[in-house]
Amino acid sequence: MTNPALINIVGGGLAGAEAAWQAQRQGVRVCLFEMKPERFSPAHQSPLLGELVCSNSLRSEAPDSAIGLLKNELRRLGSLIMGAAAASRVPAGKALAVDRQAFARFITEALAEQPDVEIVRQEVTALNFSEPAVIATGPLTTDSMAESLRELTGREQLHFYDAISPIVFADSINHDIVFRASRYGAGDDYLNCPLTEADYQTFYQALTTAELMPLRTFEEARFFEGCLPIEVMAARGYQTLLFGPMKPVGLMDPHTGRQPFAVVQLRQENREGELYNLVGFQTRLKYGEQRRVLRLLPGLEQAEFARLGSVHRNTFIHSPGLLTRFLNFAARPQLFLGGQITGVEGYLESTAMGWLAGVNAARLARQQPLLSPPPETAMGALVRHITNTEVRDFQPMNVNFGLFPALPGRVPKKGRGAAYAQRALEALEAWLARL
Numbered sequence: 001m002t003n004p005a006l007i008n009i010v011g012g013g014l015a016g017a018e019a020a021w022q023a024q025r026q027g028v029r030v031c032l033f034e035m036k037p038e039r040f041s042p043a044h045q046s047p048l049l050g051e052l053v054c055s056n057s058l059r060s061e062a063p064d065s066a067i068g069l070l071k072n073e074l075r076r077l078g079s080l081i082m083g084a085a086a087a088s089r090v091p092a093g094k095a096l097a098v099d100r101q102a103f104a105r106f107i108t109e110a111l112a113e114q115p116d117v118e119i120v121r122q123e124v125t126a127l128n129f130s131e132p133a134v135i136a137t138g139p140l141t142t143d144s145m146a147e148s149l150r151e152l153t154g155r156e157q158l159h160f161y162d163a164i165s166p167i168v169f170a171d172s173i174n175h176d177i178v179f180r181a182s183r184y185g186a187g188d189d190y191l192n193c194p195l196t197e198a199d200y201q202t203f204y205q206a207l208t209t210a211e212l213m214p215l216r217t218f219e220e221a222r223f224f225e226g227c228l229p230i231e232v233m234a235a236r237g238y239q240t241l242l243f244g245p246m247k248p249v250g251l252m253d254p255h256t257g258r259q260p261f262a263v264v265q266l267r268q269e270n271r272e273g274e275l276y277n278l279v280g281f282q283t284r285l286k287y288g289e290q291r292r293v294l295r296l297l298p299g300l301e302q303a304e305f306a307r308l309g310s311v312h313r314n315t316f317i318h319s320p321g322l323l324t325r326f327l328n329f330a331a332r333p334q335l336f337l338g339g340q341i342t343g344v345e346g347y348l349e350s351t352a353m354g355w356l357a358g359v360n361a362a363r364l365a366r367q368q369p370l371l372s373p374p375p376e377t378a379m380g381a382l383v384r385h386i387t388n389t390e391v392r393d394f395q396p397m398n399v400n401f402g403l404f405p406a407l408p409g410r411v412p413k414k415g416r417g418a419a420y421a422q423r424a425l426e427a428l429e430a431w432l433a434r435l
């Protein structure tokens with residue numbers, strides 16, 4: 001009998017481990033390269049595969065939340081990571097939290113026991129594979145691998161920091177207060193929150209005294225002037241924001257007929273118009289503080305956030321236009337990306353992108369057609385996000401219902417999560433039945 005086909009996977013984190021598991025299930029041999037313990041990233045500490053670098057929580061289990069739905073999809077798809085979570089679960093209310101040692105040991109042992117998986121403890125620096133390969137080297141990818149990716153994708157296509165602005169759900173904005181306009185009457189693309197001088201004073205005071213997320217040692221304030229966090233700008237002086245992201249010039253509030261003292265602009269984030277981002281409002285405020293401070297803005301008093309702002313080190317490629325919906329490079333179809341480096345954010349989002357890259361690399365090696373999950377599923381919605389060339393300011397995202405195709409008709413807010421989840425699981429079953 002001839003040996004089964006071979007694929008290579010670089011990185012034994014959540015995505016690489018999931019990719020390796022799925023690929024061997026598809027009947028290929030896997031060579032999994034992991035640089036630990038020869039070399040550790042600044043956040044990794046354990047020689048085990050599937051290490052959780054920070055929180056031990058995999059977030060909510062609620063079946064009508066987007067992350068709960070993603071968990072159910074991964075379970076249905078035979079995920080190794082979800083199997084490890086079930087085996088190492090610790091009590092955490094409605095969240096799924098794990099004993100990180102037991103979790104990583106489960107993953108490491110499961111892969112080590114597979115006769116078709118070879119684990120090679122070695123750093124990979126180049127992309128010179130002759131077989132299909134998955135790169136899943138994560139947000140702290142080594143410099144040499146980042147350089148190889150940059151050579152492949154072009155300098156502008158690889159990012160090293162997230163400077164993320166918060167995103168709000170459109171239906172949580174008070175449309176009686178915000179007004180629609182672009183600067184100098186050049187259209188009506190933006191929603192604008194108008195501030196009086198008193199509003200600005202209150203906001204400025206809250207912003208400059210709010211608590212910040214601590215930086216890790218390897219993240220010491222290397223902010224770029226072009227995307228400074230708002231609190232850093234505010235600390236430079238009372239007026240600074242008025243000449244930066246809160247400048248009011250060229251905007252007339254139709255409710256007062258005057259230019260407001262300050263303005264926060266909201267830009268449409270997705271085609272369906274369900275999400276709006278706060279332009280230039282990248283921030284490192286603690287999450288609770290962000291909600292409190294941003295809800296002081298007129299029109300955002302009841303804002304619900306699809307994503308909160310953050311600034312942290314994160315290597316990821318500008319996937320739209322580079323990656324296909326199968327997670328391989330359009331220009332180099334044998335090379336797949338998995339995990340956070342594709343431009344998703346979070347443990348399970350990364351796992352999901354590992355699942356798909358591993359399955360497809362194996363299918364390519366076996367000369368089978370490649371797969372892409374339906375966009376109605378959580379996994380498909382993530383793929384859609386990272387391959388959507390219409391997004392102007394591509395930034396990594398956690399899974400959220402704003403990434404899903406809109407539900408038909410008007411569904412009351414209370415039942416919306418359940419409706420998205422039901423549609424997703426039905427689409428997943430139909431997809432699996434077709435395969």
Ligand SMILES: Cc1cc2nc3c(=O)[nH]c(=O)nc-3n(C[C@H](O)[C@H](O)[C@H](O)COP(=O)(O)OP(=O)(O)OC[C@H]3O[C@@H](n4cnc5c(N)ncnc54)[C@H](O)[C@@H]3O)c2cc1C
Nearest residue numbers: 011013014015035054055123124137138339340346347350
């Ligand atoms: C400091 C920090 C804190 C975070 N906290 C959270 C959190 O609390 N919750 C959350 O959901 N997400 C968090 N994230 C995001 C989290 O990293 C990802 O969600 C997830 O771990 C990414 O999975 P991955 O498999 O893509 O990468 P990783 O899990 O980082 O795995 C990448 C693997 O590749 C290996 N590697 C790297 N370069 C090479 C190379 N050249 N050759 C061989 N091997 C290599 C690394 O050693 C590592 O084992 C955090 C990220 C960071 C950096």
